[in-house]
Every structure is written in structure tokens, then in C-alpha cells.
Amino acid sequence: MSSALPLLVMAHGWLLRGRLWQPLVRLLEPRWRCWTPDLPGYGQARRPQGLRPTLPAYGSWLATEASRRADGAPLVLIGHSLGGSVVLHASEQLGPQLCGVVLIGSGGGVYQRRPFLQLRRVGRLLALTQRDRRAARGLLINSTQRQAVADLPRRVSQLSVPSLWIAGSRDRVMQPLYVRHLAGFAPEHQVEVLQGAGHLPMRDQPGPLQQVLEPWLQRVASPRS
Structure with missing residues (x-):
């Protein structure tokens, strides 16, 4: 493992964009290098021709782009909500360059019905501002299919690096119970x-989030014997 500090790659959730991470990034920099991309089809990012709106495809895209950006440095992947599922798929493709995975509000597609329906209603409006509405809808549909959800515990069980799982006590979309369940694999x-x-x-409580995240980052960034 390189002695360089890892690049922190932050993947946002559904109908969101990379700038959502900025309150947290301001607390982590300049000690940590951060990359907060808009996922393809979201925000200002075009979806490359041929990139399907599926978790495996987006995971491959993230792994490729993260490795290129890191330029040989180690990587920590950080995913929020749906971005956590993208991160799990990307993690399988990075080998020894990956030194840790962080999942925030991510429990494997098990969403609370009423808040999630509210999110979807808002999403239909926000999708009008997305660069690629088909990507936004398709990625959500594909990620919440029974097969995709059932496959996540297997992927989690095959993680070869430490993982940090963070839940909000008042998260009505992804309750801590479901975060703990998936983390247990x-x-x-x-x-x-x-x-x-x-x-x-990352937007509402960046300070407490940074206080949990940074000590863990320091541990996984330490060179292993």
C-alpha cells in the first residue's frame, strides 16, 4: 500500500449531485483530497453513449474514473444512499488500490414506503432538471429490483477492505435498522x-459526520504491514 493519503471518492444518491458533498469537503480539505463527481446523467455530467443505467455499469464507470483520478494513489469510496450501491459494485474492480469503503444512509434498497413515495414524487419534479431523465429513472428502477437488492448482501460479504456504515437516527428513508442489517454481512x-x-x-450535519469519518479514515490510510 502506498504511503500517500487516499483520494476520497464521493458518490451521491438518486436525483442528487456532487455539490451536495461540499459542506463536508470543506471540513476535510486540505488534509484529504476529495473528488465529488456528478454521476453520469446527473447534474452537469453527460451519460456516455452506451452506458446503461444499471448498478454494474455505473460501478464500472466509477471504478475506472476513480482509478484514473487517483493516478496510483490509494482510494476510499464513499457512497450515499443509492450511491452506496454504486460504490459496492465499483469496489470489486479496484483491487489493492482500494483501502476502504464508506456507506452513508445505504441499506441495500430497503426503503420506508411513505417517505420513499414522497421522495419519488419530488423526484418526478427534480428529474426535469436532470441532464438525463432516462438515466435517473432507470438507475432507480434497476437498483430496486428484487434481484439487485437480494444480490447486495453477497457483494458486501466479499468486501476485502474495512467498511464504515453511517446512519442518521432520524433518517426516514433508510432507517438505521436496515443499515445495520446490510453492514452485518x-x-x-x-x-x-x-x-x-x-x-x-453531509449537508445538514457535516461537523458530526466529519468527526465520525476522519478517525476511521486515518486508520485505514495507515500503511499496513
Whole structure:
């Protein structure tokens, strides 16, 4: 493992965009290098021709782009909500360059019905501002299909790096119960619950999130013997 600090790659959730991470990034920089892309078809990012709106395809895209950006440095992948599922798919393709995975408000597609329906209603409006509405809808549909959800525990169980799972105590979209459930399949994992946080702690509680995240980052960034 390189002695360089890892590049932190932050993948946003459904109908969101990379700039959502900025309150957290401001607390982490300049010590940590951060990359907060708009996923293809979201925000200002075009979806490359031929890139299907599926978790495996987006995972491959993220792994390729993250590795290129890191330029040989180690990587930590950080995913929020649906972005957590993208991160799990990307993690399988990075080999020894990957030194850790963080999942925030991500429990494997198990969403609470009423808040999730509210999110979808808002999503139909927000999708009008997306660069690629087909990508936004398709990625959500494909990620919440029974087969995709059932496959996540297997992927989590095959993680070869430490994982940190963060839930908000007031998250109505992804309750801590479901975050703990999926985290339990990981060989080496840590679960933290942010008191008073909802589904967007990087925006609403960046300070408490940074206090949980940074000590863990320091541990996984330490060279292993």
C-alpha cells in the first residue's frame, strides 16, 4: 500500500449531485483530497453513449474514473444512499488500490414506503432538471429490483477492505435498522449512528459526520504491514 493519503471518492444518491458533498469537503480539505463527481446523467455530467443505467455499469464507470483520478494513489469510496450501491459494485474492480469503503444512509434498497413515495414524487419534479431523465429513472428502477437488492448482501460479504456504515437516527428513508442489517454481512465493519441526523448528513450535519469519518479514515490510510 502506498504511503500517500487516499483520494476520497464521493458518490451521491438518486436525483442528487456532487455539490451536495461540499459542506463536508470543506471540513476535510486540505488534509484529504476529495473528488465529488456528478454521476453520469446527473447534474452537469453527460451519460456516455452506451452506458446503461444499471448498478454494474455505473460501478464500472466509477471504478475506472476513480482509478484514473487517483493516478496510483490509494482510494476510499464513499457512497450515499443509492450511491452506496454504486460504490459496492465499483469496489470489486479496484483491487489493492482500494483501502476502504464508506456507506452513508445505504441499506441495500430497503426503503420506508411513505417517505420513499414522497421522495419519488419530488423526484418526478427534480428529474426535469436532470441532464438525463432516462438515466435517473432507470438507475432507480434497476437498483430496486428484487434481484439487485437480494444480490447486495453477497457483494458486501466479499468486501476485502474495512467498511464504515453511517446512519442518521432520524433518517426516514433508510432507517438505521436496515443499515445495520446490510453492514452485518461485511467481514470487517463499523456502524455509527449520527444522533438527530436525517438522510442528508453531509449537508445538514457535516461537523458530526466529519468527526465520525476522519478517525476511521486515518486508520485505514495507515500503511499496513
